[in-house]
Amino acid sequence: MKRHQTGLLNQALLIVVIVVLAVLYLCAALGLIDSNVMRIMLSMCLYCAMGTMWNLMSGHCGLTSLGQQSFVGLAGYTLAVMTTYYSLPYGAAIIVGGILSALLALGLSLVFFRMRGMYFAVATWITAEALKTIFTSWGFVKKGAGMTVKLRPYPTTMEIFILALTLAIVATLVVHFLLKSRTGLGLSAMGNDADAASSVGVNIFKSKLVCFVLAGFFTGIAGVIFYMNKGSIFPTGGFSIEWTVSIVFIVIIGGVGTSVGPIVGSIIYVLLSEFLSKYPGWSNIILGIIAIVVIVVMPDGIVGTLQKKFHFEIMSLRRHAPE
Amino acid sequence: MIQQIVNGILLGGVYALVGVGMSMIFGIVQLTNLAHGEFVILSAYLSTVLCTNLGLHPLLTLIITVPLMFVIGMVLQNLLINRVMARGSEPALLVTFGLSIIIQNTLLLLFSADAQRMVTSFQSLSVDLGPIKLPVLQLLVFGIGLVVVLLLDLFMKKTYLGQSIRATSDDKTAATLMGVNVKHTYGIAMGLAMGTAALAGLCVGMPWTFYPTSGSQYLIIAFGVVVIGGMGSIKGTLVAGLVFGLAQVLGGTNYGMLVSYAVLLIMLIVRPQGLFSK
Numbered sequence: 001m002k003r004h005q006t007g008l009l010n011q012a013l014l015i016v017v018i019v020v021l022a023v024l025y026l027c028a029a030l031g032l033i034d035s036n037v038m039r040i041m042l043s044m045c046l047y048c049a050m051g052t053m054w055n056l057m058s059g060h061c062g063l064t065s066l067g068q069q070s071f072v073g074l075a076g077y078t079l080a081v082m083t084t085y086y087s088l089p090y091g092a093a094i095i096v097g098g099i100l101s102a103l104l105a106l107g108l109s110l111v112f113f114r115m116r117g118m119y120f121a122v123a124t125w126i127t128a129e130a131l132k133t134i135f136t137s138w139g140f141v142k143k144g145a146g147m148t149v150k151l152r153p154y155p156t157t158m159e160i161f162i163l164a165l166t167l168a169i170v171a172t173l174v175v176h177f178l179l180k181s182r183t184g185l186g187l188s189a190m191g192n193d194a195d196a197a198s199s200v201g202v203n204i205f206k207s208k209l210v211c212f213v214l215a216g217f218f219t220g221i222a223g224v225i226f227y228m229n230k231g232s233i234f235p236t237g238g239f240s241i242e243w244t245v246s247i248v249f250i251v252i253i254g255g256v257g258t259s260v261g262p263i264v265g266s267i268i269y270v271l272l273s274e275f276l277s278k279y280p281g282w283s284n285i286i287l288g289i290i291a292i293v294v295i296v297v298m299p300d301g302i303v304g305t306l307q308k309k310f311h312f313e314i315m316s317l318r319r320h321a322p323e
Numbered sequence: 324m325i326q327q328i329v330n331g332i333l334l335g336g337v338y339a340l341v342g343v344g345m346s347m348i349f350g351i352v353q354l355t356n357l358a359h360g361e362f363v364i365l366s367a368y369l370s371t372v373l374c375t376n377l378g379l380h381p382l383l384t385l386i387i388t389v390p391l392m393f394v395i396g397m398v399l400q401n402l403l404i405n406r407v408m409a410r411g412s413e414p415a416l417l418v419t420f421g422l423s424i425i426i427q428n429t430l431l432l433l434f435s436a437d438a439q440r441m442v443t444s445f446q447s448l449s450v451d452l453g454p455i456k457l458p459v460l461q462l463l464v465f466g467i468g469l470v471v472v473l474l475l476d477l478f479m480k481k482t483y484l485g486q487s488i489r490a491t492s493d494d495k496t497a498a499t500l501m502g503v504n505v506k507h508t509y510g511i512a513m514g515l516a517m518g519t520a521a522l523a524g525l526c527v528g529m530p531w532t533f534y535p536t537s538g539s540q541y542l543i544i545a546f547g548v549v550v551i552g553g554m555g556s557i558k559g560t561l562v563a564g565l566v567f568g569l570a571q572v573l574g575g576t577n578y579g580m581l582v583s584y585a586v587l588l589i590m591l592i593v594r595p596q597g598l599f600s601k
Contacts, residue, residue, distance in 0.1 A: 064413055115591060115595055118355035118416060122546055129584060130584040130588070245420075248417060284425075291421045292422070295414050295417060
């Protein structure tokens with residue numbers, strides 16, 4: 001009976017979400033949204049996509065990456081080079097940026113997956129630092145002077161927002177269905193007992209690889225869309241640890257390992273940093289304090305804590321035996 | 324060339340000091356302290372403030388910074404890190420990440436992004452040995468690094484406290500049964516590590532300029548010392564410091580950091596348990 005009820009609740013929620021998203025698309029397309037609001041929602045969507053991917057890695061595969069900025073920077077520079085040097089359309093840059101980031105993830109995974117926990121975290125971070133140093137001294141990308149993004153015709157904020165919204169939706173759905181699939185089952189078995197999972201035929205390396213490459217792909221695309229909106233890229237910004245700081249904050253606040261945690265987290269993060277931008281210099285300090293307090297006091301994050309308290313689960317990954 | 328190698332070796336002594344605290348925490352508390360670099364830079368700022376405001380000689384600031392950092396370390400470990408460590412290594416890793424962000428941005432807020440440097444009376448003195456020049460300042464910080472690392476080793480091997488710390492790192496349960504208070508031991512270990520960070524802060528703050536954001540650079544060096552040296556090996560720590568010192572000097576100002584990153588990544592891939600681990 002109870003399961004039946006949650007099933008109904010889930011269906012109702014799903015319908016609400018679809019209607020809200022449809023209305024959002026429509027309002028954006030009709031130009032009914034204020035450009036400032038659109039800008040805020042644009043960053044929510046991008047952070048949501050990046051957070052969802054980090055959550056997939058950290059919450060489900062045990063891959064705590066501190067180097068997501070590698071993908072953002074690489075893809076951002078792909079956009080700048082393709083559009084400025086070769087006058088290619090941004091659609092091509094989105095695809096190439098995503099693929100290059102996925103390839104970087106693939107290459108890194110071959111050597112980094114042997115490392116455990118903290119070694120992996122630090123290795124990804126150092127890779128990003130190394131990339132930052134390389135891009136700062138590489139003449140082709142104008143060294144530390146940075147590059148501008150030249151798009152003809154330049155897309156409006158509305159068009160960029162629609163791209164970002166689509167990216168967030170696709171990223172969330174891809175992760176959800178991946179975790180519902182056999183690979184997801186394998187990952188959850190791996191989370192419980194890696195040796196046991198491996199002995200019943202779960203290919204741990206392959207499962208992790210799929211997640212890491214997907215994360216690289218989507219984080220890269222988010223980077224391309226971000227720099228389409230920003231218009232210029234510098235090595236210090238593109239490969240900044242700030243990206244990972246924000247992403248980690250979002251997932252921790254929302255709830256590591258929960259499906260909707262990154263969505264809630266990115267909404268809170270963007271609103272909070274909009275509010276804190278009035279106090280320059282303080283925002284990162286306050287975000288850091290909030291993150292630590294949440295880790296200590298509310299380890300499951302907002303969504304995880306609510307779910308435990310009220311016994312429900314949005315976009316549940318739970319599997320039920322057939323009746 | 325010889326001059327450069329000498330410079331690299333002198334730098335290596337300081338790097339060993341930067342890394343020894345991180346290595347201790349990694350080995351004993353089994354925590355990757357991502358804030359270690361920030362603790363070093365925080366100490367450098369503390370020393371600078373004491374120098375300029377109280378007119379203390381840079382070396383005398385250690386009387387204040389070392390105990391202060393020791394206490395901060397113990398408090399942090401007991402109030403914060405011990406609590407989250409019960410839930411696995413990941414939350415603890417992220418807490419130290421949060422700490423590093425807080426310290427870095429607080430320094431930015433207080434001291435702006437400008438370069439800082441401690442001025443000493445023996446800034447430009449050097450010992451001439453024919454073709455080689457040994458700057459007194461570099462010799463001094465090299466000496467401090469060497470002495471501290473060796474003293475720490477002696478402390479760990481010869482004193483009761485040091486032995487109980489090592490026992491905890493070998494086998495937590497057995498140490499508890501023998502009457503060692505594990506959490507208290509962790510607090511002391513963190514305090515000691517922070518004390519070395521205070522010394523390291525002075526040693527990097529006297530010869531070189533530093534910024535609020537310099538922490539990550541020293542964290543990478545500290546991490547390199549952990550990885551190359553392997554934890555708990557004093558010989559490893561010193562050798563790793565030298566490797567990084569030489570890599571940095573031979574790479575020059577443009578590629579020094581890049582060479583260090585490359586050395587570290589290769590080590591992580593080829594031998595993540597360190598060169599000198601048992």
